[in-house]
Amino acid sequence: xxxWLAIIQDCLYPPTCLLCGDPGGSQLDLCASCAASLPYNTxxxxxxxxxxxxxxxxxxxxxxxxxxxxxxxxTQALLIYENPASYLIRALKFNAxxxxxxxxxxxxAEQLSGVSDKPEQIIxxxxxxxxxxxxxxxxxxxxACPIARILDIPLNLTCCxxxxxxxxxxxxxxxxxxxxxxxxxxxxxxPTAEHVAILxxxxxxxxxxxxxxxxxxxTGVKRIDVWACARA
Ligand SMILES: [Zn+2]
Ligand SMILES: [Zn+2]
Numbered sequence: 001x002x003x004w005l006a007i008i009q010d011c012l013y014p015p016t017c018l019l020c021g022d023p024g025g026s027q028l029d030l031c032a033s034c035a036a037s038l039p040y041n042t043x044x045x046x047x048x049x050x051x052x053x054x055x056x057x058x059x060x061x062x063x064x065x066x067x068x069x070x071x072x073x074x075t076q077a078l079l080i081y082e083n084p085a086s087y088l089i090r091a092l093k094f095n096a097x098x099x100x101x102x103x104x105x106x107x108x109a110e111q112l113s114g115v116s117d118k119p120e121q122i123i124x125x126x127x128x129x130x131x132x133x134x135x136x137x138x139x140x141x142x143x144a145c146p147i148a149r150i151l152d153i154p155l156n157l158t159c160c161x162x163x164x165x166x167x168x169x170x171x172x173x174x175x176x177x178x179x180x181x182x183x184x185x186x187x188x189x190x191p192t193a194e195h196v197a198i199l200x201x202x203x204x205x206x207x208x209x210x211x212x213x214x215x216x217x218x219t220g221v222k223r224i225d226v227w228a229c230a231r232a
Contacts, residue, residue: 049075077231105146
């Protein structure tokens with residue numbers, strides 16, 4: 001943004017911390033002390049993003065990924081899904097508080113700007129049409145928009161759809177989640193890219209993004225990264 005435009009915008013709509021209400025940082029709805037309190041996922045499995053337990057020896061891959069690697073190649077999950085990260089995501093998802101998407105997307109873009117090999121397209125995880133109409137928006141798309149703009153990577157919103165309306169995953173075990181999601185996604189138009197990033201708000205066990213990655217692989221996509229706000 002032009003500097004003078006940013007100054008005018010800061011005067012008219014001063015950034016306000018979404019967590020405590022204090023004045024935010026420059027063009028960011030987050031104050032410095034709340035930014036420092038966010039649970040950043042700094043030590044994690046490179047493939048699936050699962051955070052290492054505190055004090056555990058750091059290895060590149062977790063046991064699960066060594067035994068049975070997922071269909072995607074790597075995961076960048078900015079935060080660990082605990083408070084206050086979970087508060088920001090729930091406020092977006094269940095209360096349609098859009099400034100949370102702008103904040104989370106901007107923070108993710110800052111982290112991802114250091115990635116050397118950028119994907120050609122970003123594919124937000126689609127919602128089933130019924131859930132989309134009930135919610136009125138797809139939180140993954142809302143978070144992806146600022147990332148696409150800041151990193152200058154196009155969004156692909158038309159290549160795939162969620163064709164099975166699966167029950168909510170929250171109360172299911174890892175195995176039930178996997179079965180619940182079998183063939184949940186259909187690629188309707190193969191992406192014209194060899195390297196894509198799937199974007200989701202929260203990755204819990206990884207079965208949703210794995211299922212979408214499997215469907216994309218079948219169409220010839222060679223490299224699939226997963227970008228998430230938070231990892232459980
Ligand atoms: Zn704050
Ligand atoms: Zn792993």
